[in-house]
Amino acid sequence: MDGHLVRLEASLWVGKNRFWAVLTGWHLNWTELSKNIRNKMTVSIPVSEVVSVQVGRVHLIPQGSLSEDADRDFTVFYVKRTSSRSSNALLWSLGRTQFSCPSRDLRDQWITQLRMALKTHSRSRPRRLLVFINPFGGKKQGRNIYQSLIGPLFELAGISCHVVVTERANQARDHILKKDLTGFDGVVCVGGDGMFSELLHGVIGRTQQEAGLSEHDPTLTLQSCDLHIGIIPAGSTDCVCFATVGVNDPVTSALHIIIGDSQPLDVCSVHHRSSLVRYSVSLVGYGFYGDVLAESEKHRWMGPLRYDYAGTMVYLSNRSYAGVVQYIPADPQFSNPRDNTRCLSGCSVCSKSTERLFLYSPDASSLYSSHSSQFSCDTDGEWVSVEGRFRAVSLTCMSSSCPRSPLGLSPSAHLADGTADLIIVRDTHPLGFLTFLHRHTTTQDQFDLPFVDVHRVKAVRFSLRPGAEDDEDEDVVKKRVLAEEDEASSQSGSKQHLAEPADERDMTNDKRLKKKRALLCCSKAPSVSVWNCDGEILPYTEILCRVHCQLVRLYARGIEG
Numbered sequence: 287m288d289g290h291l292v293r294l295e296a297s298l299w300v301g302k303n304r305f306w307a308v309l310t311g312w313h314l315n316w317t318e319l320s321k322n323i324r325n326k327m328t329v330s331i332p333v334s335e336v337v338s339v340q341v342g343r344v345h346l347i348p349q350g351s352l353s354e355d356a357d358r359d360f361t362v363f364y365v366k367r368t369s370s371r372s373s374n375a376l377l378w379s380l381g382r383t384q385f386s387c388p389s390r391d392l393r394d395q396w397i398t399q400l401r402m403a404l405k406t407h408s409r410s411r412p413r414r415l416l417v418f419i420n421p422f423g424g425k426k427q428g429r430n431i432y433q434s435l436i437g438p439l440f441e442l443a444g445i446s447c448h449v450v451v452t453e454r455a456n457q458a459r460d461h462i463l464k465k466d467l468t469g470f471d472g473v474v475c476v477g478g479d480g481m482f483s484e485l486l487h488g489v490i491g492r493t494q495q496e497a498g499l500s501e502h503d504p505t506l507t508l509q510s511c512d513l514h515i516g517i518i519p520a521g522s523t524d525c526v527c528f529a530t531v532g533v534n535d536p537v538t539s540a541l542h543i544i545i546g547d548s549q550p551l552d553v554c555s556v557h558h559r560s561s562l563v564r565y566s567v568s569l570v571g572y573g574f575y576g577d578v579l580a581e582s583e584k585h586r587w588m589g590p591l592r593y594d595y596a597g598t599m600v601y602l603s604n605r606s607y608a609g610v611v612q613y614i615p616a617d618p619q620f621s622n623p624r625d626n627t628r629c630l631s632g633c634s635v636c637s638k639s640t641e642r643l644f645l646y647s648p649d650a651s652s653l654y655s656s657h658s659s660q661f662s663c664d665t666d667g668e669w670v671s672v673e674g675r676f677r678a679v680s681l682t683c684m685s686s687s688c689p690r691s692p693l694g695l696s697p698s699a700h701l702a703d704g705t706a707d708l709i710i711v712r713d714t715h716p717l718g719f720l721t722f723l724h725r726h727t728t729t730q731d732q733f734d735l736p737f738v739d740v741h742r743v744k745a746v747r748f749s750l751r752p753g754a755e756d757d758e759d760e761d762v763v764k765k766r767v768l769a770e771e772d773e774a775s776s777q778s779g780s781k782q783h784l785a786e787p788a789d790e791r792d793m794t795n796d797k798r799l800k801k802k803r804a805l806l807c808c809s810k811a812p813s814v815s816v817w818n819c820d821g822e823i824l825p826y827t828e829i830l831c832r833v834h835c836q837l838v839r840l841y842a843r844g845i846e847g
């Protein structure tokens with residue numbers, strides 16, 4: 287703490303009541319000076335949660351702030367917590383208290399000291415942000431949410447923002463990859479998981495470019511990203527926001543950004559043969575979740591409801607798929623997916639993982655054999671194989687909780703421990719699968735079913751048959767993916783995958799559609815599903831996934847317990 291910060295105390299007025307106010311380096315407290323000693327009310331605000339200190343009596347309005355200059359008054363804005371009706375987590379709102387001092391000199395002294403204390407606590411706060419708004423995400427409220435709620439808050443906190451309202455898919459990703467980002471402390475999206483994914487790909491790609499690292503090599507330890515990512519939820523699922531903050535509330539998220547909270551996050555890279563396909567933080571899912579996404583893309587016009595409709599249709603179609611899942615188990619001494627714990631703010635499992643990351647940073651290539659891109663069997667772990675017919679194969683780096691499933695796909699998964707949970711749902715009767723799905727909406731254990739297995743892993747591989755890593759099955763998949771995209775293409779804009787050849791990417795829509803139609807000739811009940819990667823369909827079935835510990839940082843602090 288800076289030497290020149292002194293303790294300040296005085297009797298100040300708040301409305302018609304007199305309070306004894308105390309400012310230490312860490313807290314601002316005020317206690318009512320009533321005659322009734324027993325019922326003394328104290329409010330205590332950590333300086334780290336003070337948003338702004340303003341001269342006069344200030345109100346926040348959608349157009350900015352309104353100040354009445356009362357020359358002995360000052361206003362303090364800060365984080366205020368209330369419990370949320372829709373989840374157990376806390377909602378944050380902007381608290382405001384107007385203090386009246388006995389003299390103007392004393393008022394100036396309080397403002398100076400408070401601002402000085404704030405400065406010492408605001409080293410990790412962003413000063414300049416690059417904000418991307420998707421005007422079409424979720425219920426199409428992104429622009430309105432930013433203009434009426436979030437912009438004025440950032441302005442009050444003294445954050446300068448460069449705002450881009452996107453005009454096409456992937457604009458935010460391309461901007462981050464290519465434009466000058468000097469002076470920005472973080473990037474923020476106003477949108478859903480798809481917009482977050484654009485920022486994720488931009489930030490990771492940019493960081494590896496600058497570090498001269500290839501994203502395609504799954505054996506490489508990637509460079510972790512300095513640029514923070516903020517999410518103002520305005521999408522359909524907003525799973526990344528919900529799982530890292532605990533609620534989907536734009537003001538709560540904006541306040542986490544303002545006070546510079548920092549939450550590291552594991553990221554899974556998905557590869558096909560020797561190319562990176564995409565990154566994921568939430569769900570890499572084959573079978574049910576792949577089919578739901580493919581079906582839902584055809585009904586984008588329904589908005590967020592499309593997932594319930596698609597989910598019901600896919601459930602009724604009663605499909606299962608053959609395949610081979612291979613995985614490298616994580617070290618079971620740190621945690622396991624059925625240990626009934628929750629990853630909460632300040633999580634000890636994640637903190638230990640941070641310590642290991644900084645104290646002992648092993649060369650990731652020792653996990654792999656030197657002569658091929660396959661993981662080595664004799665060093666850090668062995669591939670375990672599971673062959674069969676599956677309803678769903680899901681990999682999640684975090685709990686993936688969302689309003690639809692408040693505890694998520696894997697309730698005990700950790701945000702920043704360098705592992706992901708692999709959930710294998712083997713073929714079962716329809717009622718069994720419905721029980722599994724339904725348990726996602728309750729507190730009942732969805733893994734306590736005889737046809738479900740869950741493993742904490744560092745890497746996963748999937749193939750259609752044993753030893754079939756690069757074979758003709760690719761064509762079958764491509765036919766299915768292109769057929770699904772065909773029906774959805776008019777609504778969802780162009781989808782790009784990193785492993786897609788450049789000539790294919792540059793094809794005009796018209797040519798793409800003709801090619802897709804030509805491939806549709808043999809459509810019958812599909813024998814392969816598609817992969818859902820954080821809400822995007824992957825054009826490959828044979829994939830390799832690797833978890834990268836704490837690759838990115840969000841403006842969040844995990845769920846407050």
Ligand SMILES: CCCCCCCCCCCCC/C=C/[C@@H](O)[C@H](CO)NC(=O)CCCCCCCCCCCCCCC
Pocket residue numbers: 479480523524525568569575578579593594597598601686688690691695720723724726727818819820821
């Ligand atoms: C009986 C009630 C069953 C309710 C089952 C609820 C399970 C919910 C599990 C949610 C998991 C979310 C995982 C997050 C994935 C995100 O990275 C991604 C991008 O936003 N979202 C999706 O892919 C979007 C995926 C959305 C999946 C929604 C699935 C809805 C299933 C509804 C099934 C109804 C069966 C009714 C039978 C009569």
Ligand SMILES: Nc1ncnc2c1ncn2[C@@H]1O[C@H](COP(=O)(O)OP(=O)(O)OP(=O)(O)O)[C@@H](O)[C@H]1O
Pocket residue numbers: 419420421422423424425452453454455456476477478479480481482484520521522523524525778779821
């Ligand atoms: N101006 C735009 N026009 C068309 N598509 C856009 C535009 N801006 C962004 N997108 C794309 O829209 C997709 C969906 O957006 P977003 O994630 O914001 O909402 P959502 O799909 O409703 O929510 P969720 O992903 O949570 O289900 C993203 O993948 C993004 O790439």
Ligand SMILES: [Ca+2]
Pocket residue numbers: 552683684699700701702703704705706
């Ligand atoms: Ca994890």
